[in-house]
Amino acid sequence: MTIHNASLHAQLKAAQVRFYPPINDTLQGSKVITLAASHIDMSILPTLNRHLKSTPKSDKLALLLYTRGGDVNAARRIALLLRHYCNHLSIIAPYCCQSSGTLLALSADVIYYTPLSVFSAFDPHLEGGDEGNIVSLSSADVKLFKDMAHEWFNLDIAEQSNMLGMLCEHIFPPTLTSFYRTVCEVKKIASEHLTLANIVCPTTKDEILNSLLLGSYSHDYAISGEQLNTLGINCIQNNYIEDNTLPFVEIFELHLGAGNRESLDAPWCDSVIMSPTLLSTRYKKPSGLNPQWSTELLE
Numbered sequence: 001m002t003i004h005n006a007s008l009h010a011q012l013k014a015a016q017v018r019f020y021p022p023i024n025d026t027l028q029g030s031k032v033i034t035l036a037a038s039h040i041d042m043s044i045l046p047t048l049n050r051h052l053k054s055t056p057k058s059d060k061l062a063l064l065l066y067t068r069g070g071d072v073n074a075a076r077r078i079a080l081l082l083r084h085y086c087n088h089l090s091i092i093a094p095y096c097c098q099s100s101g102t103l104l105a106l107s108a109d110v111i112y113y114t115p116l117s118v119f120s121a122f123d124p125h126l127e128g129g130d131e132g133n134i135v136s137l138s139s140a141d142v143k144l145f146k147d148m149a150h151e152w153f154n155l156d157i158a159e160q161s162n163m164l165g166m167l168c169e170h171i172f173p174p175t176l177t178s179f180y181r182t183v184c185e186v187k188k189i190a191s192e193h194l195t196l197a198n199i200v201c202p203t204t205k206d207e208i209l210n211s212l213l214l215g216s217y218s219h220d221y222a223i224s225g226e227q228l229n230t231l232g233i234n235c236i237q238n239n240y241i242e243d244n245t246l247p248f249v250e251i252f253e254l255h256l257g258a259g260n261r262e263s264l265d266a267p268w269c270d271s272v273i274m275s276p277t278l279l280s281t282r283y284k285k286p287s288g289l290n291p292q293w294s295t296e297l298l299e
Contacts, residue, residue: 005269005281008255012272012279013298015251019244020276023062026240027090030060034274035078036252040070040100044271045077047282047293051275052085061086063108064245066252069099072122076189079107083196093117094245095253099219102212103186107193111235113225114242116249120223121216122190124182140214142179187213197234204232258284267292 020032033051037044052061061082082089091108093101098120105111105119123140149155187209194205208231216223229235252272254260261268270291271282280295 005255008251008269008272008281009279009296011251011255012248012274015247016274016276016279016298019247022244023064023092023241026238026244027060027062029058030062030088030090031055031058031276032062032064034064034066034248034272036064036066036248036256036273037070037271038068038257039270040067040074040078040104042071042074042077043291044074044273044282045081047273047280047295048078049081050295051273051278051280052081054277055275057085059086060088060090062090062092064092064094064248065101065105066094066096066249066256067098067101067104068096069101069120069122072100072103072124072186072189075100075104076192079104079193079196083107089196092241092245093119093225094242095249102223103190103193106190106208106233107196109197109234111225111228111233112238112241113228113235114237114246116246117225118222119225119228120221121212121219122186123213123216123219124179124186138219140216142176143214183213199232201232207231208233 016034023032024030033048033055035044035048063082089108090110090112091097091105092112093105094114095116096118097105098118099122102119103122121140123138190209190212191205194200194208199205199208211231212223225235225237255269256272257270258268265286267283267285269281270284271280273280277298278295279298280293282291282293284291
């Protein structure tokens with residue numbers, strides 16, 4: 001049985017009719033696609049592709065993006081898919097665009113932000129520990145170990161010291177190697193996205209990657225659009241786009257995510273994809289069974 005939230009669909013359709021045309025006009029003919037997801041993953045790709053194929057061909061594409069993160073490889077595949085359908089990509093991030101969302105946004109020729117926009121680092125994390133006592137370790141925690149020893153305890157750990165041995169006493173060596181491979185993977189994906197955005201200067205790339213992988217105080221440190229701009233990323237604040245996208249944020253904050261379901265036993269809307277002609281919503285169930293997509297044609 002198809003899950004359908006009539007209130008959510010009605011609000012999204014009303015918002016689309018009212019706000020898509022002015023966004024399209026402001027961006028000079030860019031076709032607009034909305035992607036809102038609690039967690040970006042690979043299963044979003046087929047439905048997103050269906051929406052992209054359903055819209056008239058255009059040299060320009062604008063993605064209205066709302067997410068708190070997800071799978072970095074899914075962010076990469078979404079970026080490549082979007083680029084398959086356009087030569088110029090704008091990403092509009094009116095509020096949440098964190099972690100893998102920030103990684104995805106790096107692939108855009110221009111990022112439109114608002115005073116509410118929240119970007120963040122995309123440093124990989126390693127989780128471990130006993131049940132009920134899960135510990136999360138960031139790649140930056142390992143990388144900055146030497147700096148911490150010097151600044152906090154005035155200890156200079158020489159290159160020939162047994163720092164690696166100290167780490168391997170607490171992290172299984174193959175696990176540490178796997179962690180390193182993941183960091184290299186994320187760095188490569190981010191570099192690929194910056195190339196898509198025509199940021200090719202090696203020095204600029206290194207500054208952006210170092211800042212977004214190691215330069216934040218934590219994974220949740222909220223980065224603004226202005227801060228991304230200072231790194232050399234093309235970010236623009238446009239009051240007209242802000243006025244016409246924040247109503248979507250209000251809808252997503254009200255309906256998206258497990259915390260907004262009616263009860264603990266109820267399914268919840270996890271993702272929304274909307275184009276000029278289609279509206280798709282994805283619902284998850286507490287049973288853990290595969291999520292279910294519902295798509296309807298917009299008049």
